[in-house]
Amino acid sequence: MENTIYIQKKIIIPVLLLPVWFVLYHFLQPATDWLIGSLFSLPAGTRFTEALRFFIFELPKVLLLLVLIIFFVGIIRSYFSPEKTRRLLEGKSLFTGNVMAASLGIVTPFCSCSAIPLFLGFVEAGIPTGVTFSFLIASPMINEVAVVLLYGLFGWKTAAIYIVTGLIIAITAGWIIGKLKLEKWVQDWVFEAGLGSEGEESTKTTLNERIKAGYNAVREIVGKIWIYVAIGIAVGAGAHGYVPQDFMASLMGKSAWYSVPLSVIVGVPLYSNAAGIIPVVSVLIEKGASLGTSLAFMMAVTGLSLPEMIILRKVLKLPFIFTFAAILATGIMITGYLFNIIF
Amino acid sequence: MKIKILGTGCTKCRTLEKLTRDVVSAGGFDAEIIKVEDIREIMKYHVMVTPALVVDENVELKGRVPSTTELKEILSKYN
Numbered sequence: 363m364e365n366t367i368y369i370q371k372k373i374i375i376p377v378l379l380l381p382v383w384f385v386l387y388h389f390l391q392p393a394t395d396w397l398i399g400s401l402f403s404l405p406a407g408t409r410f411t412e413a414l415r416f417f418i419f420e421l422p423k424v425l426l427l428l429v430l431i432i433f434f435v436g437i438i439r440s441y442f443s444p445e446k447t448r449r450l451l452e453g454k455s456l457f458t459g460n461v462m463a464a465s466l467g468i469v470t471p472f473c474s475c476s477a478i479p480l481f482l483g484f485v486e487a488g489i490p491t492g493v494t495f496s497f498l499i500a501s502p503m504i505n506e507v508a509v510v511l512l513y514g515l516f517g518w519k520t521a522a523i524y525i526v527t528g529l530i531i532a533i534t535a536g537w538i539i540g541k542l543k544l545e546k547w548v549q550d551w552v553f554e555a556g557l558g559s560e561g562e563e564s565t566k567t568t569l570n571e572r573i574k575a576g577y578n579a580v581r582e583i584v585g586k587i588w589i590y591v592a593i594g595i596a597v598g599a600g601a602h603g604y605v606p607q608d609f610m611a612s613l614m615g616k617s618a619w620y621s622v623p624l625s626v627i628v629g630v631p632l633y634s635n636a637a638g639i640i641p642v643v644s645v646l647i648e649k650g651a652s653l654g655t656s657l658a659f660m661m662a663v664t665g666l667s668l669p670e671m672i673i674l675r676k677v678l679k680l681p682f683i684f685t686f687a688a689i690l691a692t693g694i695m696i697t698g699y700l701f702n703i704i705f
Numbered sequence: 706m707k708i709k710i711l712g713t714g715c716t717k718c719r720t721l722e723k724l725t726r727d728v729v730s731a732g733g734f735d736a737e738i739i740k741v742e743d744i745r746e747i748m749k750y751h752v753m754v755t756p757a758l759v760v761d762e763n764v765e766l767k768g769r770v771p772s773t774t775e776l777k778e779i780l781s782k783y784n
Binding site for chain 1: 712713714715716717718744745747748751752753754755768769
């Protein structure tokens with residue numbers, strides 16, 4: 363009996379909070395205008411006012427979106443696990459496997475510190491290296507945080523473009539890695555017998571536990587990234603107010619051919635700050651940076667990470683890591699140039 | 706009981722180790738805590754996400770850090 367009350371409470375609270383969320387989100391714009399205009403009585407149009415307005419409006423907006431989406435992503439992810447993903451991928455042919463692995467990469471809960479056990483677990487199950495890599499590329503690149511920030515700051519079209527091109531890159535890069543037969547550059551001990559791939563879990567997850575997973579995801583992810591988002595939006599707000607219009611056009615504009623490779627090179631070491639980088643990029647675009655260059659920059663930040671490559675060094679020999687990085691960097695650059703030409 | 710924390714040294718793994726030590730000493734559990742960092746050792750438990758908590762060779766948790774209450778409940782089963 364006590365248990366049922368507990369379960370109901372878990373379900374009722376989010377249902378009650380949802381309208382509150384919508385009211386908050388809806389009144390964010392008028393509230394910001396009132397705060398700036400009436401409470402602080404700042405003159406409209408000055409640099410400081412516009413920078414402050416940007417910060418006061420964008421930060422709560424992005425945080426509200428993050429809380430809502432990550433809560434639902436947490437629930438969706440409770441239906442997926444690396445074990446389930448592995449089972450789905452077993453025995454799939456190269457191309458189908460790549461498409462499935464990249465798509466599953468979006469929904470399977472995974473952090474880059476688990477890259478090694480996950481890689482080994484996939485190898486044990488006989489999943490081809492190329493298919494595994496489609497997963498390893500898509501999973502960090504198309505993560506919920508990046509998508510929420512893109513939606514909140516750029517609109518749904520850019521978010522959709524990012525997801526679709528990210529998937530295409532992950533599928534193609536994995537497929538090429540598979541075709542190149544890079545297995546010879548996997549550390550020898552990986553294929554040694556004795557690791558086995560059983561260990562399936564058969565526990566049933568209740569709805570209550572899934573909602574709890576939603577709460578945990580919000581606490582864990584938003585708790586970790588809010589500070590990066592705040593710093594990113596603060597820098598973005600400063601740039602929004604003080605950086606002159608079209609300032610970025612010469613550096614990150616369409617006509618600057620070197621801007622795409624430069625963005626990739628700068629983006630690779632900037633791994634852990636994906637949450638902070640997108641608000642800044644949104645302002646760079648406003649100041650004349652092109653969409654293609656900005657996309658390439660964001661994908662390099664999220665998809666190609668130096669720490670992950672160092673972790674993978676434990677199971678892969680150096681030529682494999684270089685090939686992987688080169689293929690991914692090429693894919694990201696092609697995307698960058700392509701969008702610079704189209705838009 | 707014999708508790709093993711499996712993890713290659715990520716932040717969550719260190720959090721789990723600290724939490725386990727706290728719960729064990731606060732709850733007066735008679736336990737030996739071993740940190741397993743060698744990936745080959747970790748793979749013997751068939752986990753694909755770290756950190757993992759192994760008690761008397763049973764994988765009790767993987768991929769997440771539990772709450773203090775949950776961890777206490779798990780350890781109580783072995784007391």
